[in-house]
Amino acid sequence: MIPATQRIHSKSWTRTIKPLVRIARSYTSSSSSSTVVTAAATSLLNTPPLAPAALSAFLGAAQSRLAINSPSSIVVLASPGLAPSLVAFAESYTGAPSLVVAAVDGIPLGAQRNALSALFLNSPLALEDALPLQSNEQQQLEVLGRPSARGVRTARNPWTLDHGVLAVRVGDQDAPDFAVQLASTLFETGTQTTLMYVPGTTLDKSQQNQNQNQNQNQHPLARKLLASAHIHVASLGSRVTAHSCAPLRDLSEGQTHAVTAAKSNMVKQIDGKSAAGFLERSVALMEPHKDANADVSVPVHVPERKVFAQVGVDGSRYEVIAGGGGAWSARSRMLVLDPGASPIAGDSISFWLSEPGLLFDETRYARYLEQNGVELKGNNGLRIALECAPVVEDLEILNGRSGLLNVPEATVVDNLFGASCENGFLVGSAKHSVPGELFELRVSN
Numbered sequence: 001m002i003p004a005t006q007r008i009h010s011k012s013w014t015r016t017i018k019p020l021v022r023i024a025r026s027y028t029s030s031s032s033s034s035t036v037v038t039a040a041a042t043s044l045l046n047t048p049p050l051a052p053a054a055l056s057a058f059l060g061a062a063q064s065r066l067a068i069n070s071p072s073s074i075v076v077l078a079s080p081g082l083a084p085s086l087v088a089f090a091e092s093y094t095g096a097p098s099l100v101v102a103a104v105d106g107i108p109l110g111a112q113r114n115a116l117s118a119l120f121l122n123s124p125l126a127l128e129d130a131l132p133l134q135s136n137e138q139q140q141l142e143v144l145g146r147p148s149a150r151g152v153r154t155a156r157n158p159w160t161l162d163h164g165v166l167a168v169r170v171g172d173q174d175a176p177d178f179a180v181q182l183a184s185t186l187f188e189t190g191t192q193t194t195l196m197y198v199p200g201t202t203l204d205k206s207q208q209n210q211n212q213n214q215n216q217n218q219h220p221l222a223r224k225l226l227a228s229a230h231i232h233v234a235s236l237g238s239r240v241t242a243h244s245c246a247p248l249r250d251l252s253e254g255q256t257h258a259v260t261a262a263k264s265n266m267v268k269q270i271d272g273k274s275a276a277g278f279l280e281r282s283v284a285l286m287e288p289h290k291d292a293n294a295d296v297s298v299p300v301h302v303p304e305r306k307v308f309a310q311v312g313v314d315g316s317r318y319e320v321i322a323g324g325g326g327a328w329s330a331r332s333r334m335l336v337l338d339p340g341a342s343p344i345a346g347d348s349i350s351f352w353l354s355e356p357g358l359l360f361d362e363t364r365y366a367r368y369l370e371q372n373g374v375e376l377k378g379n380n381g382l383r384i385a386l387e388c389a390p391v392v393e394d395l396e397i398l399n400g401r402s403g404l405l406n407v408p409e410a411t412v413v414d415n416l417f418g419a420s421c422e423n424g425f426l427v428g429s430a431k432h433s434v435p436g437e438l439f440e441l442r443v444s445n
Contacts, residue, residue: 039236039443040066041382041417043107043117045407049082050116052089059118066120066414073098073125073200073233077419078116079106083185083194085116090196091223098125100231102166103194105183106420108438109369109376110405111389119384119417123234127197133164133225163423164193165228170236170441176428177230180386180419195226236382236443242427245372246317246388246437247358248308251282251351259311262343265318267309267335270349274333276323279307284353303356303394303435309337312347314430320351340431352434359390359436365404374438376405377413382443385418386425390435404436 042062050058059076063069074097078086083103090101097120107115164182169175182193199219257278261269270278279285285307308317323335343349358364369376375383390404419425424433432439 038068038122039382040068040071040120041118041384041415042066043115043413043416043418045107045112045115045411045413046402046409047082047114047116050085052085052092055085055089055116062118062412062414063120068120068122070122071097071120072123073121074100075119075121075125075231075417076101076116077104077107077118077417078102079104079113080183080185080188080194081114082116083183083188086194087189087196087225090198093198096201098200099196099198100125100127100166100229101194101196103183103185103188104166104180104419105392105422106387106389106403108385108387108416108418108420109374110365110403110407111387111420112403112405112407113392114402117417117419121233121236126232127219127221127229128169128232129230130197130221131227131229132221133191133193133195133227164195164226166195167228167230168233169230170233170240177426178386179426180421181423181425182228183421191225193225193227195229196223197221197226197229198223236384236441239444241442241444242439243373243442244432244437244439245369245374246352246432246434247355247368248352248434249284249355251279251284251307251353256348256350259343259345259347259349261345262347265337265339265341265343267337267343267349268333275335276333279320279323279335279351282351303390305356306354306435308352308354308434309335309341309343310350310352311337311341311343314428316341316430316432317352317434318431319433338431338433354434354436356390356394356435359404360394362404362406365436369438372438374440382415383417384441384443385416386427386432386439387418387420388424388433388435388437389420389422391422 040063042065044058055076059074063071074095076086076089076099078101080103086101086103090099093099105111106113107117165179166182167177167179169177182195185191185194188194197219199222257270259267259270259275260272261267267275269275307320309320310317318338318341321336321338337343358368366376424431424437425439426432427439
């Protein structure tokens with residue numbers, strides 16, 4: 001297990017991941033072993049909640065169809081509406097493979113909100129660290145504080161909605177972690193998040209090292225709700241390559257600038273000049289907020305555009321949350337980035353504008369994915385996708401569709417596994433939070 005000082009704490013999205021992050025030098029990896037560890041996946045889109053027996057039958061049929069009849073581990077992700085199905089399935093699960101189930105905001109592609117995704121692995125799945133989910137009584141005690149002898153309560157912690165995290169490391173210790181924030185399932189299950197682990201009937205490597213005779217079904221976290229977890233997967237295949245795309249417009253006109261003064265998450269100067277001045281002079285930002293390629297005969301609410309700063313060499317993009325205005329103040333020359341940012345003098349920086357209108361035009365969105373090499377249907381190779389989903393309130397404009405792409409009920413897409421998260425995701429130390437941003441691992445054996 002990871003030492004207690006490094007265990008997951010879920011008070012902050014970015015801070016939660018930092019102890020787990022291992023910076024990746026490359027997103028392309030090859031296995032040096034002569035034994036290829038295979039994996040398979042399937043996704044079920046636009047589906048109603050499933051009873052445990054129906055979910056078990058779906059997974060069993062998928063294993064037969066994908067020719068992976070005896071997996072060592074299974075990971076199932078589902079949108080919040082299916083969270084009760086996940087809990088019921090995990091509580092009654094008696095299969096041999098290790099099992100991890102979790103509720104996320106949606107399932108790729110197109111942030112499907114009534115969907116699930118399953119990954120089958122021929123390698124053991126190790127639970128390297130986990131944080132149990134506090135009971136409602138424990139949460140209330142933390143918020144209200146303990147009563148004194150006089151019956152007076154002093155709250156020691158303000159009320160906050162903690163964010164659970166699922167982090168996965170594939171490969172050796174130098175491989176990057178892939179981390180996603182769990183969905184809130186307060187209205188579906190009565191708990192802040194839904195994440196469960198069932199060891200199955202075989203020992204994984206980490207527990208063999210601890211106690212050769214330990215019955216894995218007696219694992220202290222088995223079938224318990226977890227707030228966060230960090231799991232390790234030995235391998236996905238002999239070769240894994242990465243592909244990413246994001247609906248962005250370059251505000252820097254192809255040029256890269258340098259931070260010359262910064263503090264905390266604030267950029268004071270760029271190339272020795274006012275940082276805010278770079279955006280104040282941007283012609284694109286002064287244009288009316290409309291989609292030039294949209295059908296003007298169809299009135300559509302388009303979410304506000306966001307400006308992102310790409311800082312450093314790891315590819316992280318941070319939203320610009322404030323800057324400019326008020327010429328009498330020194331802060332008027334600064335740009336304030338997302339709290340997770342920590343630019344320093346010498347970092348490269350460029351600016352990008354999100355294009356949310358593209359996401360809500362199904363034809364244009366599908367064309368955008370195809371132009372960026374993203375297949376909309378299953379292919380012969382395994383794909384693991386992480387996607388930054390629009391917030392659920394913005395999806396109300398989809399007129400009943402369950403995601404950005406309209407799919408028939410109970411659509412099955414083989415060879416695709418992944419999660420869509422409103423707050424984005426992390427790949428190593430790089431944050432990906434542009435609405436519609438997609439990161440794919442493509443696996444070949």
